[in-house]
Amino acid sequence: MAWLPIIAGIIGFIALPPLVGTVIWWLIPEDVKNLISSLINVGMMLLVMFILMQVMKPLTAPSKPKKLPEAKA
Numbered sequence: 649m650a651w652l653p654i655i656a657g658i659i660g661f662i663a664l665p666p667l668v669g670t671v672i673w674w675l676i677p678e679d680v681k682n683l684i685s686s687l688i689n690v691g692m693m694l695l696v697m698f699i700l701m702q703v704m705k706p707l708t709a710p711s712k713p714k715k716l717p718e719a720k721a
Contacts, residue, residue, distance in 0.1 A: 673681070
């Protein structure tokens with residue numbers, strides 16, 4: 649019987665957040681859902697753009713032009 653509170657706590661810890669989130673998501677208006685989804689999409693796009701900029705930075709670094717030897721007259 650000593651394990652019963654531990655098992656109930658684990659089940660509550662795992663099951664309650666999705667259930668509460670589902671109820672809250674079900675109760676909020678459609679406009680707020682669209683706003684939340686749009687903010688998440690914008691955040692993901694900014695994250696991808698930042699990662700791509702960091703990856704492309706070495707490829708776009710300015711290279712030093714080669715010096716041509718001087719012409720002898």
